[in-house]
Amino acid sequence: MTIEDLHELAEKERQRQAQYKYRILYCSSAGCVSSGCEAARTALKQALEEHGVAKQCELVGTGCLGMCGEGPLVLVHNDQTLYQRVDATIARKIVEEHILKGNIVREHTIDLNDPFFAEQKKIVLENMGKINAESIEEYIAADGYSALVKVLSGMTPEDVISEIRRSNLRGRGGAGYPTGLKWDIVRKSPSDQKYVVCNADEGDPGAFMDRSVLEGDPHRVLEGMAIAGYAVGANQGYIYVRAEYPLAIERLRLAIKQAERLGILGNRILESNFNFHIDIRIGAGAFVCGEETALIRSIMGRRGRPRPRPPFPSEKGLWDKPTVINNVETFANVPPIIRNGASWFTSIGTQKSPGTKVFALAGKVKRTGLIEVPMGISLRKVVFDIGGGTPDGSTFKAVQTGGPSGGCIPEQHLDLPVDYESLQSVGSIMGSGGMIVMDNTSDMVDVAKFFMEFCMDESCGKCIPCRVGTKHIYMMLDKIVKEEGTEEDFALLQELCVMVKETSLCGLGQSAPNPVLSTIRFFREEYTKKLQPTSCYEGNASTITETNGEQK
Amino acid sequence: MGVVTFTMDDVQYSANEGDTILKVARDNGVHIPTLCFLEGLSPVGACRLCLVEIEGSPKLFPACTTKPAEGMIVRTQTERLKKYRKMIVELLASEGNHQCAVCVVNGHCELQDLAYEVGLDHVRFPYLYPAKTLDASHKEFVIDRNRCVLCTRCVRVCHEVEGAHVWDIANRGINCEIIADMNTPWGESDLCTSCGKCVRVCPVGALLEKGATVGELKKERGFVKVIVTARSKHEWITVEDHEEE
Ligand SMILES: Cc1cc2nc3c(=O)[nH]c(=O)nc-3n(C[C@H](O)[C@H](O)[C@H](O)COP(=O)(O)O)c2cc1C
Ligand code: SF4
Ligand code: SF4
Ligand code: FES
Numbered sequence: 001m002t003i004e005d006l007h008e009l010a011e012k013e014r015q016r017q018a019q020y021k022y023r024i025l026y027c028s029s030a031g032c033v034s035s036g037c038e039a040a041r042t043a044l045k046q047a048l049e050e051h052g053v054a055k056q057c058e059l060v061g062t063g064c065l066g067m068c069g070e071g072p073l074v075l076v077h078n079d080q081t082l083y084q085r086v087d088a089t090i091a092r093k094i095v096e097e098h099i100l101k102g103n104i105v106r107e108h109t110i111d112l113n114d115p116f117f118a119e120q121k122k123i124v125l126e127n128m129g130k131i132n133a134e135s136i137e138e139y140i141a142a143d144g145y146s147a148l149v150k151v152l153s154g155m156t157p158e159d160v161i162s163e164i165r166r167s168n169l170r171g172r173g174g175a176g177y178p179t180g181l182k183w184d185i186v187r188k189s190p191s192d193q194k195y196v197v198c199n200a201d202e203g204d205p206g207a208f209m210d211r212s213v214l215e216g217d218p219h220r221v222l223e224g225m226a227i228a229g230y231a232v233g234a235n236q237g238y239i240y241v242r243a244e245y246p247l248a249i250e251r252l253r254l255a256i257k258q259a260e261r262l263g264i265l266g267n268r269i270l271e272s273n274f275n276f277h278i279d280i281r282i283g284a285g286a287f288v289c290g291e292e293t294a295l296i297r298s299i300m301g302r303r304g305r306p307r308p309r310p311p312f313p314s315e316k317g318l319w320d321k322p323t324v325i326n327n328v329e330t331f332a333n334v335p336p337i338i339r340n341g342a343s344w345f346t347s348i349g350t351q352k353s354p355g356t357k358v359f360a361l362a363g364k365v366k367r368t369g370l371i372e373v374p375m376g377i378s379l380r381k382v383v384f385d386i387g388g389g390t391p392d393g394s395t396f397k398a399v400q401t402g403g404p405s406g407g408c409i410p411e412q413h414l415d416l417p418v419d420y421e422s423l424q425s426v427g428s429i430m431g432s433g434g435m436i437v438m439d440n441t442s443d444m445v446d447v448a449k450f451f452m453e454f455c456m457d458e459s460c461g462k463c464i465p466c467r468v469g470t471k472h473i474y475m476m477l478d479k480i481v482k483e484e485g486t487e488e489d490f491a492l493l494q495e496l497c498v499m500v501k502e503t504s505l506c507g508l509g510q511s512a513p514n515p516v517l518s519t520i521r522f523f524r525e526e527y528t529k530k531l532q533p534t535s536c537y538e539g540n541a542s543t544i545t546e547t548n549g550e551q552k
Numbered sequence: 553m554g555v556v557t558f559t560m561d562d563v564q565y566s567a568n569e570g571d572t573i574l575k576v577a578r579d580n581g582v583h584i585p586t587l588c589f590l591e592g593l594s595p596v597g598a599c600r601l602c603l604v605e606i607e608g609s610p611k612l613f614p615a616c617t618t619k620p621a622e623g624m625i626v627r628t629q630t631e632r633l634k635k636y637r638k639m640i641v642e643l644l645a646s647e648g649n650h651q652c653a654v655c656v657v658n659g660h661c662e663l664q665d666l667a668y669e670v671g672l673d674h675v676r677f678p679y680l681y682p683a684k685t686l687d688a689s690h691k692e693f694v695i696d697r698n699r700c701v702l703c704t705r706c707v708r709v710c711h712e713v714e715g716a717h718v719w720d721i722a723n724r725g726i727n728c729e730i731i732a733d734m735n736t737p738w739g740e741s742d743l744c745t746s747c748g749k750c751v752r753v754c755p756v757g758a759l760l761e762k763g764a765t766v767g768e769l770k771k772e773r774g775f776v777k778v779i780v781t782a783r784s785k786h787e788w789i790t791v792e793d794h795e796e797e
Binding site: 459466468470472475495 | 596597598599600603611612613614617618635636639640643644646647676677678680701702720721723724725726727728
């Protein structure tokens with residue numbers, strides 16, 4: 001296929017879509033699958049057929065529509081009407097009233113002007129609710145693969161890297177490392193073979209950002225990877241995705257096959273001299289396999305254990321070859337940056353953290369789901385405007401970001417902007433995008449214990465501080481929760497947390513104490529009120545120094 | 553090969569490019585405690601005992617895998633490092649069953665030496681002592697997993713030097729265990745050549761020879777010397793043996 005053929009294909013697809021009176025998109029992402037979108041789809045299809053309008057309407061499965069708590073969701077694309085909790089009866093009503101007579105069934109709609117949608121900014125998720133997740137033609141008609149065309153038809157690899165560097169895109173997998181810089185290192189590492197790896201391990205409990213992108217818009221990730229391959233001089237890419245994501249794997253497989261069929265992946269892509277293949281590697285779902293050096297070993301068929309860095313994967317990665325490894329969302333940002341230019345991207349978000357971030361908003365808020373917000377938005381806006389605040393009758397206590405590697409942020413810091421540095425300044429991290437809101441019913445020691453149990457179970461066991469330390473931290477937290485801990489335990493807990501953080505080999509151990517340290521920082525009294533006095537505690541130390549007079 | 557100059561504990565050293573901080577330290581008599589490292593095996597940076605400070609970075613780096621760079625300023629004996637080394641040994645002591653008085657390597661044990669070195673006089677954490685298995689199915693050797701510190705020296709020597717790859721790690725985190733083949737009794741291993749290298753490199757009393765009694769067994773401390781695999785019971789042929797012959 002040539003570039004002209006691709007343009008032609010896009011035009012044809014647009015015409016095909018235009019011939020329908022209505023395009024009805026139902027969310028076919030895992031959230032709505034579990035709340036019953038299949039039943040809604042069948043009912044819609046039946047009703048359309050019964051009323052003889054099936055030919056004038058197109059019914060397609062699209063990516064996550066965001067408000068997962070209200071699913072199954074159905075969007076009538078032409079007039080942007082979003083229906084919630086669509087069961088068979090409502091599905092019928094939609095066809096009989098809305099499609100046949102043009103009367104919107106108001107009582108089942110969600111207002112798209114609701115702050116939940118209005119405060120969001122969609123770049124990564126722009127195709128959700130627009131295209132069929134299983135159709136490459138629809139992706140192409142929505143400007144898909146035009147960034148790859150642009151790259152192949154006039155940009156040198158250096159041009160691509162300088163564009164990404166100017167966009168200041170930072171890794172969305174958690175640490176926020178500048179993507180352009182990483183690509184540049186790989187480009188400059190001399191080697192006959194280089195690789196591109198997409199990290200779709202997504203191990204944070206409760207997180208589903210990457211899964212949604214893969215399920216709803218898989219071609220966007222493939223396009224981002226191909227552009228990376230071109231920029232660094234790699235001809236092979238791997239997507240490492242956990243086995244718990246069967247739908248994402250299925251859609252990726254289909255997408256790769258479609259792209260290969262059209263000559264968008266494979267040898268001599270779009271009749272250029274650029275070759276790029278992508279294969280899927282399925283992981284067993286260990287959290288530590290999301291750590292880049294462990295992930296690389298896992299792809300090589302070895303036990304997923306991290307190794308010390310340096311050397312970084314950009315110098316010694318897969319089979320010791322220079323390797324770009326980026327998160328799903330990082331790759332998903334690449335095509336729009338190439339299409340619209342770096343300065344468009346930097347106009348969104350903050351100077352140091354441009355663009356948007358996708359979060360999985362969960363916990364004690366009225367509206368939960370998948371959201372994409374511009375960087376720099378305040379946490380308060382996310383929790384209270386987008387999330388609609390805590391349910392009636394309960395009060396906000398903290399918002400947790402960064403999952404098991406992050407921390408809890410209390411009320412007094414809610415006006416902080418969402419960016420890498422700000423979240424770090426209060427002892428949390430951006431992380432990959434989990435965001436859990438807690439209200440006054442949450443016991444913060446229990447929260448810390450929950451995350452520590454996760455880290456303890458997921459520790460690979462290679463290094464002593466993490467293997468043994470997380471176990472002891474967990475046991476101490478358990479003791480404190482049961483009100484059996486002493487002041488000494490509490491002091492030792494803090495000492496051990498700092499030690500594990502500073503001495504562990506990989507990011508898992510280095511960040512495992514964060515939830516404990518941040519809850520101690522902001523909710524210290526929840527710990528201290530559970531402590532048992534120790535024997536020496538009675539002879540209060542400060543009184544002794546006071547009677548001694550001059551000691552202080 | 554280039555040479556880099558760097559400072560370690562206020563003294564200047566020059567190192568061949570590619571050498572690690574640990575190598576330079578050892579060559580010059582600077583002592584840094586180690587456990588997982590053994591010369592001749594690939595370094596894994598797992599035990600964290602050899603962590604050092606590098607000026608300009610808040611992170612700590614394992615001396616056994618980190619290479620000095622030109623002008624680098626390294627510190628190997630700060631109070632912070634000493635405290636952490638002691639805590640690492642303390643954690644190990646709380647993890648497995650290390651009752652020295654009834655151990656075959658009593659007096660020749662690297663863990664015991666480390667405990668003396670860091671001044672570990674008591675353990676503040678509860679002893680975990682999970683009930684682990686002892687496998688005596690091999691005709692000459694025993695593995696007592698209760699004493700294992702998971703340094704993976706046995707795994708590496710068997711894979712990298714002997715080329716048999718009998719040993720591996722099973723499970724995760726605190727439940728990690730050294731297993732033979734695909735978790736079969738050692739005596740039934742198809743791969744084991746009975747060379748005994750793993751026993752010799754094990755720093756503690758986890759791998760031992762049958763018939764050894766308390767305090768009897770001495771292990772390998774330096775370079776892996778065993779080069780010949782064919783042997784009869786208790787007769788290792790080492791590099792030095794050859795030189796003597
Ligand atoms: C324990 C651990 C788990 C991780 N899990 C993930 C993950 O699930 N997905 C991810 O993209 N990055 C994960 N990372 C970060 C990766 O190591 C790596 O930094 C990232 O893939 C780089 O991509 P980026 O620059 O695009 O963010 C994890 C790191 C650690 C230490
Ligand atoms: S910090 Fe934990 S997960 Fe990472 S290498 Fe050490 S034991 Fe393994
Ligand atoms: S058996 Fe010995 S050599 Fe092997 S991991 Fe355990 S302590 Fe190390
Ligand atoms: S000796 Fe360096 S980490 Fe174990």
